[in-house]
Amino acid sequence: MKRKLEISELIFKIISYLLLTIFAIACLYPFVYAISAALSGRADVEYSRVVLFPKNIQFEAFKTMFTDNLFWNSYANTLYLTFFGTLWALGVALLGAYALSKKRLLFRKGFNFFLVFTMWFSAGIVPQYINYLNTQKVFNAVGIKDDKWLVIIAMGMAAMNIILLRNAFEGVPSEIEEAAIVDGATEFQILGKVYIPMCKSTIATVALFFGISRWNGYFWARQMISNASERPLQVFIRLKLEEFTDPEHMAGWNEVYASDSIIYALIVCSVIPILVIYPFIQKYFAKGVNMGGVKE
Amino acid sequence: MKNIASDYLIYDETKGIYKEDPEQAVRDDVEKHQWAGVLHIILRDWRLYIMLVPMILVFLFWRYFPMYELLGCFKVSDEVKPVAQQFYKGFSEFKGLLFGSSAKSYDFWRAMRNTFLLSFYGLCFGFPMPIIIALFFNEIRSNVARSVYQVMTYLPKFMSTVVMTTLVTMLVKQGSLTSSMGVLSQLFVKLGLITSEVGNAGLLNAPGFFRAIYLVSGIWEGAGYDSIVFFAAIIAIAPTSYEAAQIDGAGKMAQMRYVVLPSILSTIVIMLISRIGSLLNVGYEKVLLLYNTNTYMTADVVSTFAQRYGIQGSLKGLASAAEMMNNVVGMLLVISANTIARKASDVSLY
Numbered sequence: 001m002k003r004k005l006e007i008s009e010l011i012f013k014i015i016s017y018l019l020l021t022i023f024a025i026a027c028l029y030p031f032v033y034a035i036s037a038a039l040s041g042r043a044d045v046e047y048s049r050v051v052l053f054p055k056n057i058q059f060e061a062f063k064t065m066f067t068d069n070l071f072w073n074s075y076a077n078t079l080y081l082t083f084f085g086t087l088w089a090l091g092v093a094l095l096g097a098y099a100l101s102k103k104r105l106l107f108r109k110g111f112n113f114f115l116v117f118t119m120w121f122s123a124g125i126v127p128q129y130i131n132y133l134n135t136q137k138v139f140n141a142v143g144i145k146d147d148k149w150l151v152i153i154a155m156g157m158a159a160m161n162i163i164l165l166r167n168a169f170e171g172v173p174s175e176i177e178e179a180a181i182v183d184g185a186t187e188f189q190i191l192g193k194v195y196i197p198m199c200k201s202t203i204a205t206v207a208l209f210f211g212i213s214r215w216n217g218y219f220w221a222r223q224m225i226s227n228a229s230e231r232p233l234q235v236f237i238r239l240k241l242e243e244f245t246d247p248e249h250m251a252g253w254n255e256v257y258a259s260d261s262i263i264y265a266l267i268v269c270s271v272i273p274i275l276v277i278y279p280f281i282q283k284y285f286a287k288g289v290n291m292g293g294v295k296e
Numbered sequence: 297m298k299n300i301a302s303d304y305l306i307y308d309e310t311k312g313i314y315k316e317d318p319e320q321a322v323r324d325d326v327e328k329h330q331w332a333g334v335l336h337i338i339l340r341d342w343r344l345y346i347m348l349v350p351m352i353l354v355f356l357f358w359r360y361f362p363m364y365e366l367l368g369c370f371k372v373s374d375e376v377k378p379v380a381q382q383f384y385k386g387f388s389e390f391k392g393l394l395f396g397s398s399a400k401s402y403d404f405w406r407a408m409r410n411t412f413l414l415s416f417y418g419l420c421f422g423f424p425m426p427i428i429i430a431l432f433f434n435e436i437r438s439n440v441a442r443s444v445y446q447v448m449t450y451l452p453k454f455m456s457t458v459v460m461t462t463l464v465t466m467l468v469k470q471g472s473l474t475s476s477m478g479v480l481s482q483l484f485v486k487l488g489l490i491t492s493e494v495g496n497a498g499l500l501n502a503p504g505f506f507r508a509i510y511l512v513s514g515i516w517e518g519a520g521y522d523s524i525v526f527f528a529a530i531i532a533i534a535p536t537s538y539e540a541a542q543i544d545g546a547g548k549m550a551q552m553r554y555v556v557l558p559s560i561l562s563t564i565v566i567m568l569i570s571r572i573g574s575l576l577n578v579g580y581e582k583v584l585l586l587y588n589t590n591t592y593m594t595a596d597v598v599s600t601f602a603q604r605y606g607i608q609g610s611l612k613g614l615a616s617a618a619e620m621m622n623n624v625v626g627m628l629l630v631i632s633a634n635t636i637a638r639k640a641s642d643v644s645l646y
Contacts, residue, residue: 096351123362124619216456
């Protein structure tokens with residue numbers, strides 16, 4: 001009996017390691033390949049002789065990228081959108097979530113339904129598009145000409161994130177708030193000096209959710225931002241891909257590197273900042289999922 | 297203004313402390329003063345209501361106003377006039393889409409079918425993967441090794457949709473006279489999964505492969521990261537449960553069946569229900585970035601249908617009607633899934 005048990009366990013363990021290793025390699029390989037393909041010589045990329053490591057190394061593809069002003073411009077735009085977009089969305093969400101977490105709030109159930117209903121039903125992209133066009137007109141009329149601010153203010157709010165924050169605020173013991181009230185603190189002071197410091201990790205998680213969605217935003221940025229110098233990185237990458245897979249454009253290609261190398265170089269450049277902060281943000285993500293799963 | 301504290305801090309005799317009973321305070325106030333009581337409460341907590349204002353405005357302007365624009369589905373579409381001034385024409389857009397014999401109606405039904413199928417396959421194949429991976433993670437006893445595996449498998453989740461689809465497009469790209477097909481296609485040809493003709497024509501141009509590409513890239517992107525929830529449930533199982541099962545003579549499979557599975561069942565059910573609730577919410581951005589005219593047959597979903605007809609084209613009424621039907625069915629699914637969850641396990645998702 002004892003021996004049989006060990007064998008079945010051993011087999012399962014071997015299978016686990018084997019399949020996990022295959023999956024982990026599959027997860028990592030495209031990134032390694034992208035770096036190698038961005039650095040390899042033209043013929044090696046075009047005839048897919050690059051498998052893992054770069055061959056006939058050249059840096060021209062990266063050099064071309066780095067001397068492209070529009071690339072830096074789009075990078076700066078993405079950072080701008082991510083920073084101000086996260087700040088705005090987090091500010092609105094913090095204030096709203098704090099108010100909603102108070103049981104003494106009148107019509108609390110109504111306000112909650114107002115939020116949750118947007119998770120159940122969305123009007124769809126065409127009415128949203130009409131709505132954003134109208135917003136654009138209003139913004140232009142009041143003097144906000146930069147479409148980036150339309151994206152920052154009108155988009156990216158998520159009811160789920162507000163609910164996450166509300167749940168965290170509800171978990172703060174009321175005795176602490178009472179102590180602050182007795183000391184004469186106003187609601188804004190209680191939020192700033194009691195709730196925000198006590199729910200730091202949830203707030204960090206929600207800020208990350210907002211930040212990642214801003215960094216990754218593509219569809220509406222492409223629809224609403226018409227000016228080439230205001231486009232974010234994601235739109236820039238997509239437009240480059242569309243340009244470089246167009247056969248007409250490819251016909252006159254006359255460089256020492258393959259056109260694909262430019263695309264791979266772009267991918268590498270857009271992923272690197274995330275890889276740099278990845279070790280720091282990973283733990284918050286794991287925490288956020290555990291907290292955000294279920295709430296009665 | 298009165299001192300806020302005195303109104304809703306009540307003395308709890310059993311504990312001998314002051315305790316907040318806000319709801320009772322609210323009820324008392326409203327009962328005592330009727331509408332004057334409501335006004336009194338709002339005036340007392342005016343700062344709270346000020347805090348709600350930005351959130352309400354954001355949701356009103358950019359979530360609820362679009363719903364008002366949906367009236368356009370029932371009206372004669374007029375590009376110049378705002379929706380309030382257009383004339384009603386009833387349900388003709390809906391009828392045309394549902395029962396018409398036009399090309400648009402055909403496209404709509406195709407989009408509905410594709411939306412459902414993409415989600416359904418995602419549910420069948422995509423849903424079990426994170427659970428399996430979590431089980432595998434549990435087999436790795438060394439914390440360091442497990443962290444390494446976890447870091448590697450979470451990685452694709454942090455790419456944007458654009459970068460992910462760009463990578464996919466490049467890895468399975470078509471071959472031409474001056475260049476060969478993408479490395480992934482070459483691998484598939486070598487493994488005998490596809491013929492070299494299909495690989496050379498580009499996998500993304502083959503309607504038969506779109507769903508597979510969509511599913512596999514989705515699993516590749518999310519399975520590692522989604523396993524976090526299940527892994528957390530598995531490591532919460534007490535070691536004594538395994539020991540008891542071992543003493544009873546349970547092998548590895550029996551332990552899985554009688555110890556692990558029952559322990560993580562509630563997590564699985566909750567995740568499954570939330571997945572069913574969003575069955576008709578296909579990530580349109582990904583489809584939009586991966587499909588092309590050759591693959592509309594299997595790739596076109598309702599949102600991309602709406603994007604093509606309503607944003608690129610000018611049939612705004614028709615496009616919003618199509619999406620509205622999809623979203624109403626989606627909402628019914630969410631609400632029923634939530635109701636079932638509440639009845640079955642006393643947890644509700646919202």
